[in-house]
Amino acid sequence: MLTASRVRDLAAHTGDPAVASVYLDVDGRHRPVWADCVTAFDHLADQLVRRAAQRGDLSLSRSVDGDVARMRAWLQAGVDRERTRGVALFACAEQDYFEAVEVPAPLRDDAGVGAVPRVGPLVALLDGRRRALVALVDRRRLRVLRSELGEVSEVLAAEDPEPRAVDTSVEVGSFERHDGEAAEVHYRRAAGLVEQACRDAAPDHVLVAGPDDAVAGLTRHLPPPVAATVAGRLHLATTAGPAEVAAAVDGIEDAVDRARRAAVVEQLMARAGADDGGVLGIEHVLHALAAGKVGTLVVADGFGVAGSSCPSCGALHAGAAGGPCPVCGAELVACDDVVAAAVARSVAANASVVVCPAGELDAAAGGIGALERW
Ligand SMILES: [Zn+2]
Missing domain, CATH: 3.30.420.60 (eRF1 domain 2)
Incomplete structure (x- = not known):
């Protein structure tokens, strides 16, 4: 069963070299035939392998190949689709790390490679239902x-x-x-x-x-x-x-749920506007996160930006990789989606995460914001 503490445990894991995350919609109403699920997984797996290859890091590619093989083997064992409509898989073959989460609600297909498991969709599911x-x-x-x-x-x-x-x-x-x-x-x-x-x-x-x-x-x-x-x-x-x-x-x-999320967004905009413990935009959010000040992270559904993370102190940066970490000086590494990493970091730190519909955090908010702890 999916619980907040399970998601927190997932979010607290740091992969080396990286964690591959796959979300698969196995809802029989969307995919009546199991072969459709397998085809969808193959598509997501190709995406992961391609992304790893783009980084030009051989150990990463090897790890992701292993992750995909492990996920495929897990799926081959079958899923009880009477009870399960969505599956989330997280793996880091180099660490022998593998987690499978089955939920009774559909999850949108998604895949990514990053320093930490991509927990955003699970957070949204727990929060919304x-x-x-x-x-x-x-x-x-x-x-x-x-x-x-x-x-x-x-x-x-x-x-x-x-x-x-x-x-x-x-x-x-x-x-x-x-x-x-x-x-x-x-x-x-x-x-x-x-x-x-x-x-x-x-x-x-x-x-x-x-x-x-x-x-x-x-x-x-x-x-x-x-x-x-x-x-x-x-x-x-x-x-x-x-x-x-x-x-x-x-x-x-x-x-x-819509009303509750709208109220959070409204509070965020008001507090950001009054400079009263609300920040908008990825740069400010990452800054607040690094300072341990994020009480509620508010992120638009599907919002993601590439960035970099520090393998030494864990700091996240919205800018491209290359160069030293502004915090500790270690060499930064590329991160496909710094927003997914920020979500995991927030969950691990016991902050609330509110995922709102894409249109609700408009251009002014830059797709992401945070309410600071009082
Ligand atoms: Zn650092």
């Missing part, structure tokens, strides 16, 4: 499902008994009253179960679905800390299957 609990409620029933990285599983199902209709003979209107009281008891019990499920699963947020009166009833009885995490309402029947729930969650997560 939060852990949610879904409560489906009506006047008698409650179902709680858990959604993580697009995978939905049932946590609990509970049903309270129908109130007995014999009560109607006693007094006109008493059945309705009794029914309303029974529903209220059910909502209180349901709220307790949702609270317990939240304690067990520690979700980022709660989503609710059901008829208006049931949603209102459940919400009324939720303790304030749980009620505060209710992020939205889904339109689903209480009998909805996992696939239906997953699709509904996707829709709302996208909206919640």
Whole structure:
């Protein structure tokens, strides 16, 4: 399972001479035939080999050849495509380093060679698909499902008994009253179960679905800390299957996520504009990173620039290789994508990384920015 600590461990690895990273979309909906995945991998592998050759460094080329062979062998063993939609592979043959991450969400094909594993897409995936609990409620029933990285599983199902209709003979209107009281008891019990499920699963947020009166009833009885995490309402029947729930969650997560990322970008632009702990552009970001000041790295999806890194002190520079490291004087080496390296460095340093849609960090921001730690 993909977790923040797994990504942090990956980001903390430094390759020698370099780490090859491959992202492969193995989603059966995009690539129904396995051979399509293999063809896509071959294409990415060629890209890696070509990039290594361009550097004219024989040991790098040898290492990347070994990386590609190891990745190919791993893929040949097969992937359970019932559960896995995306695969991320990281290798440094010279160090006998190999990591494979299988995730239940699709990942865009991508490949690169650098000093560190390219973790940006995993970070974006973890950040964008939060852990949610879904409560489906009506006047008698409650179902709680858990959604993580697009995978939905049932946590609990509970049903309270129908109130007995014999009560109607006693007094006109008493059945309705009794029914309303029974529903209220059910909502209180349901709220307790949702609270317990939240304690067990520690979700980022709660989503609710059901008829208006049931949603209102459940919400009324939720303790304030749980009620505060209710992020939205889904339109689903209480009998909805996992696939239906997953699709509904996707829709709302996208909206919640877009709003959250937009707010971070807005904060970045405001703080950069006021010179109040916000910096824009790769040069300034690398500077803040070297100083250990990055609290949140904000990067546009797909943004990358070539640069150089220092094999001695690890400093990253946006300029081309050649010449001494301005920090320690060691000879700089070329780095295909200094942004990928900055993302890994930030993750390893426990900073948050927010990947936003390419259009959102416009030309003024230079594709990347950072909020400094307070
Ligand atoms: Zn240096």
